Amino acid sequence: MGKTLVHGAASARIVETEAYLGLRDRAAHAWRGLTPRTKILFGPPGHAYVYLIYGMYECLNISAEGEGSPGCVLIRALEPLTGLATMRRRRGAVKRDQDLANGPGKLTIAMGITRKHNGVDVTRGSLTVNEAAGEGFEVGVSPRIGIRHNVDWPLRFFVAGNDCVSG
């Protein structure tokens, strides 16, 4: 939370995330165990897990926890910092800057992230997560969005008051 996601000329601040706990979390993709799709989650931490949702959109996760432990963090919203013109071109008819990446499917389009990035190490390479630009923000907590299981688990986190947090 608060760290900077960088891909080429585009960079943005992570302002909304969700945690998925792996084998003990029925809402998590890795809940059933190791499959071809979830193998990245069972690998070492700090790697991108990008998957297609609803046949149209891609979502970005970062693997967490150690090898064999498939916890991960879903990146749900970003505050655009640089490369705004590029994001706007990729996103089409979007009016406000804060709407460029205020959702899981929107941010992958704005940042140019696709399934080609599945498995990449985000500590080095073209797609990286860097240290936070600023500090001192307040983190809000709520249940996760768009899932059917464990609907009441407080595993969604967001920068309180930030305009780019999704509704």
Added chain:
DNA sequence: CAATAGATCATCT
């Protein structure tokens, strides 16, 4: 402003 429909496909049963 709220509710709804439609787009569209990889993955797992």
Added chain:
DNA sequence: GATGATCTATTGC
């Protein structure tokens, strides 16, 4: 063969 960690346009008040 059903389903889903979504978004947008459109309809209806």
